[in-house]
Amino acid sequence: MSSRSSRSSTWMTRVGVLLVVAGLVLAGYVAWQLYGTNATSQRTHRSLVDEVERKWEQQNSYRAGQDGPRGGVPTDHGDVTAVVRIPAFGDDYAVPVLEGSSDEVLASGFGHLDGTAGAGERGNYALAAHRVTHGEPLRDLPSLEPGDEVVVETARWTYTYVLDTPGDGLTVPFTGTWVLADLPRNPDAGGVQPPGREPAQRLITLTTCSELFHTDDRLVAFGHLVSKDERNRDRPF
Numbered sequence: 001m002s003s004r005s006s007r008s009s010t011w012m013t014r015v016g017v018l019l020v021v022a023g024l025v026l027a028g029y030v031a032w033q034l035y036g037t038n039a040t041s042q043r044t045h046r047s048l049v050d051e052v053e054r055k056w057e058q059q060n061s062y063r064a065g066q067d068g069p070r071g072g073v074p075t076d077h078g079d080v081t082a083v084v085r086i087p088a089f090g091d092d093y094a095v096p097v098l099e100g101s102s103d104e105v106l107a108s109g110f111g112h113l114d115g116t117a118g119a120g121e122r123g124n125y126a127l128a129a130h131r132v133t134h135g136e137p138l139r140d141l142p143s144l145e146p147g148d149e150v151v152v153e154t155a156r157w158t159y160t161y162v163l164d165t166p167g168d169g170l171t172v173p174f175t176g177t178w179v180l181a182d183l184p185r186n187p188d189a190g191g192v193q194p195p196g197r198e199p200a201q202r203l204i205t206l207t208t209c210s211e212l213f214h215t216d217d218r219l220v221a222f223g224h225l226v227s228k229d230e231r232n233r234d235r236p237f
Contacts, residue, residue, distance in 0.1 A: 142168035
């Protein structure tokens with residue numbers, strides 16, 4: 001074999017090895033995103049829910065009639081202010097709500113979007129979460145229907161919201177910030193509209209990616225508050 005042929009064969013072998021390695025790295029990255037981040041985030045969800053519920057039980061002053069600070073319970077992942085339960089997703093569905101919408105927050109549960117109302121308050125309680133990777137809290141959002149409940153537990157109260165729009169009823173670009181307004185109004189007159197526009201309304205808005213993989217669009221579902229009960233006690237709204 002000539003030296004030129006030998007060099008060519010060596011070069012082709014090296015290229016082949018590099019392609020195989022690149023393929024393995026890419027496959028590993030995809031597997032981590034689809035499975036590794038889910039396992040890690042789901043453990044984080046369970047850990048944070050257990051931690052915050054334990055601390056709530058220790059804070060007897062809340063149940064004596066005083067609400068805790070809006071900042072919630074400090075944790076290693078951020079301030080947890082609530083726990084979301086969606087009965088349609090199963091009895092064991094419980095995901096913490098943290099303040100903000102940073103990557104770390106959304107890897108740890110729902111993010112309560114800055115500038116929107118708090119749980120149970122007048123206005124629009126807006127939450128965002130991943131639909132794929134990082135625990136996938138809203139993977140099944142498209143399956144929700146009007147009338148499905150979203151239960152939000154805080155240190156003292158349990159707020160029950162009912163959806164007014166289906167989980168797959170509205171898609172907006174990420175620039176569609178109108179969905180976060182206290183009284184959101186769809187600029188598309190023929191599109192899905194939020195509940196009625198009364199100043200005293202207490203709304204909830206759920207947002208997530210409109211597709212399972214990268215997209216700049218968001219799925220949005222709206223609901224309204226129907227009851228408020230003291231945690232672990234019967235109390236009228």
